[in-house]
Amino acid sequence: MTRLGHLAVRFAGSVRARPLDRADLAFVRHHLRPEELACWDRLGPADRAESLATARATLGALGPDADPAWVAAALLHDVGKAETRLGSLGRARATLVAGLAGHGRARAWPNAVGRYVNHDELGAQRLRQAGARAEAVVWAAAHHRRSRWPGTGIPPEICEILAAADGEPFPV
Numbered sequence: 001m002t003r004l005g006h007l008a009v010r011f012a013g014s015v016r017a018r019p020l021d022r023a024d025l026a027f028v029r030h031h032l033r034p035e036e037l038a039c040w041d042r043l044g045p046a047d048r049a050e051s052l053a054t055a056r057a058t059l060g061a062l063g064p065d066a067d068p069a070w071v072a073a074a075l076l077h078d079v080g081k082a083e084t085r086l087g088s089l090g091r092a093r094a095t096l097v098a099g100l101a102g103h104g105r106a107r108a109w110p111n112a113v114g115r116y117v118n119h120d121e122l123g124a125q126r127l128r129q130a131g132a133r134a135e136a137v138v139w140a141a142a143h144h145r146r147s148r149w150p151g152t153g154i155p156p157e158i159c160e161i162l163a164a165a166d167g168e169p170f171p172v
């Protein structure tokens with residue numbers, strides 16, 4: 001899918017996002033520790049839905065004997081988006097603007113676009129401060145930057161599964 005196509009699908013999904021049902025929330029509570037759930041709870045409906053879809057896809061790929069830490073990492077990878085304070089339209093615009101300017105530059109901007117591009121670092125900081133599992137912290141920081149995967153200590157095949165389950169392009 002093209003970058004614009006991916007953006008359009010993501011935007012449509014965020015507009016359509018419904019609150020999760022009881023079974024979904026039970027799944028999240030089952031896989032997260034209380035300090036991690038406190039981070040996850042800050043997400044809006046669209047981000048919660050994306051989190052759950054990513055975790056279910058990760059579990060589907062790894063099977064029922066998956067290390068619970070990878071499911072937690074999937075659920076928590078985008079918690080930094082709670083810090084961005086942008087709606088669907090603002091995010092679509094931020095993605096386009098950052099793509100034109102270059103993500104490395106946009107990441108340093110002291111504005112909403114910069115916060116959105118930097119959601120990986122913001123999420124990792126919040127998770128670290130909360131006392132989340134190390135796997136969730138390092139994956140949140142690295143999930144859009146393949147060059148950082150070797151430094152996470154997460155097996156490469158797990159990184160591939162987590163990234164494929166997420167389905168976001170590189171970099172956001």
Ligand SMILES: [Fe+2]
Nearest residue numbers: 077078168172
């Ligand atoms: Fe992300």
Ligand SMILES: [Fe+2]
Nearest residue numbers: 050078166168
């Ligand atoms: Fe994501």
